[in-house]
Amino acid sequence: MRAQPSRNPSSPASPHPAARGPAAAQDNEQGLPLPQRYWAILVVAFGISVSVIDSAIANVALPTIARYMHASAANSIWVVNAYQLAVTISLLPLSSLGDRIGYRRVYLSGLVLFTIASLGCALAGSLPALALARVIQGFGAAGIMSVNTALVRMIYPPASLGRGISINAMVVAVSSAVGPTVAAGILSVASWQWLFAINVPIGIAAFVIGIKALPGNVRHDSPYDYVSAVMNAFVFGLLIFAVDGLGHGQSYAYVAIELIGALVIGYFFVRRQLTQPAPLLPVDLMRNPIFALSIGTSVCSFTAQMLAFVSLPFLMQNALGLSQVQTGLLMTPWPLVMIVAAPVSGVLSDRMSAGLLGGIGLAVLTVGLVLLATTIGTHPQPSDIAWRMALCGVGFGIFQAPNNRTILSSAPRSRSGGASGMLGTARLTGQTLGAALVALIFGVVQHHGPVVALYVAACFAAVAAVVSSLRLTQTGTAASA
Incomplete structure (x- = not known):
């Protein structure tokens, strides 16, 4: 049953008068006119694709970068961690x-910062310089990711919001999946510097188009909570270090200290949010059962996806004896079928319950993951793996767009930035947890780690299906889309 629209009483009172300038005039709940709508969604797609792909391509290039920089493998990990840490701690702030100064301004500023930092990465001559550039690049990517779905809500009218969300979800999912393949392709014909330099022309083009195409929004004048922003950085930073340390064999004492620190700061952080009219961590939105269940579904599903994406290459190459090229090709059906499944599901989400669509999609994903896990020992043909990967892609594509639409539309329009930030935070939390669980499983299970990881992924997908289906019993408050 679809939740009936109503206004959230906890939403900020009045928008800032200065917000109703020319750029904000489009925030009339009717979206952008054509063809401006197409240009605007193209800008959003450009920005989110390069920022998501960049979080994955560095993994493939790490050995090459380490050799070029004469750095150890352990030290080179900071090329990845610096970016991931910067994105995660700054996403919600x-x-x-964006709710206060405008999503358009935050997005374009993030795009500029990301583009300049990409050039800095390409020109870096030492590992510390590259790591610093990656930190700056991560802050720019966070500016893009934090408000991208909020912008989609301004670009599309309510009746077509599912279509816009499906495009955005498809871009995020496909970018996450094809990042390693793109990196391998570039490294086969050029040096590692081009992994970052290629972002520069894309970023410039997106910025130029975005100046005219992206919509403004009505902003509210609640004061910005800088103390909460700092507390947020410590909480998520300590959690990332703890989870990463657990997966990579760090001393349990250090992990315990990091977890205790995150819990203590997190306790006071949440208490502070409960007193704010428009909290940085939208705990007020989490009181809405529909919103909370949708966030939980997102975390579990992205954990399942990352468990699969990290473990499958090991299964294919080490257990099945496939080459790197064969592995890359057989990983492709998952994102490829999403190009079809996500838009169809997005259109359906404008008419059907996200709880039902999400439950069906995640059940299909669960079956696909179990079938992939059972391929070991059966000497499968490439086609046997390909159709199982495609089945997983269909399931994930059916789930994601309706779920994202529900997260966004269950928040008041003036809190679209907070909802967008929670959506991105849920995705990153799931991906971080999934990657750490793979490392932990591989350390505990020596010979069948990939298979165990796939079964664990199936369990997370099954839990996500159950959580998604619980929304069918709820009639939580939803803001007008």
């Missing part, structure tokens, strides 16, 4: 800032 920047989404909250």
Whole structure:
């Protein structure tokens, strides 16, 4: 049953008068006119694709970068961790800032910062310089990711919001999946510097188009909570270090200290949010059962996806004896079928319950993951793996767009930035947890790690299906889309 629209009483009172300038005039709940709508969604797609792909391509290039920089493998990990840490600790603060100064301004500023930092990465001559550039690049990516779905809500009218969300979800999922393949393709014909340099022309083009195409929004004048932003950085930073340390054999004492620190700061952080009219961590939105269940579904599903994406190459190459090229090709059906499944599901989400669509999609994903896990020992043909991967892609594609639409539309329009930030945070939390669980499983299970990881992924997908289906019993408050 679809939740009936109503206004959230906890939403900020009045928008800032200055917000109703020319750029904000489009925030009339009717979206952008054509063809401006197409240009705007193209800008959003450009920005989110390069920022998501960049979080994956560095993994493939790490050995090459380490050799070029004469650095150890352990030290080179900071090329990845610096980016991931910067994105995660700044996502919610920047989404909250977007509610106050405008999503368009935060998005374009993030795009500029990301583009300049990409050039800095390409020109870096030492590992510390590259790591610093990656930190700056991560902050720019957070500016893009934090408000991208909020912008989609301004671009599309309510009746077509599912279509816009499906495009955005498809871009995020496909970019996450094809990042390693793109990196391998570039490294086969050029040096590692081009992994970052290629972002520069894309970023410039997106910025130029975005200046005219992206819509403004009505902003509210609640004061920005800088103390909460700092507390947020410590909470998520300590959690990332703890989870990463657990997966990579760090001393349990250090992990315990990091977890205790995150819990203590997190306790006071949440208490502070409960007193804010428009909190940085939208705990007020989490009181809405529909919103909370949708966030839980997102975390579990992205954990399942990352468990699969990290473990499958090991299964294919080490257990099945496939080459790197064969592995890359057989990983492709998952994102490829999403190009079809996500838009169809997005259109359906404008008419059907996200709880039902999500439950069906995640059940299909669960079956696909179990079937992939059972391929070991059966000497499968490439086609046997390909159709199982495609089945997983269909399931994930059916689930994601309706779920994202529900997260966004169950928040008031003036809190779209907070909802967008929570959506991105849920995705990153799931991906971080999934990658850490793979490392932990591989350390505990020596010979059948990939198979165990796939079964664990299936369990997370099954839990996500159950959580998604619980929304059918709820009639939580939803804001007008």
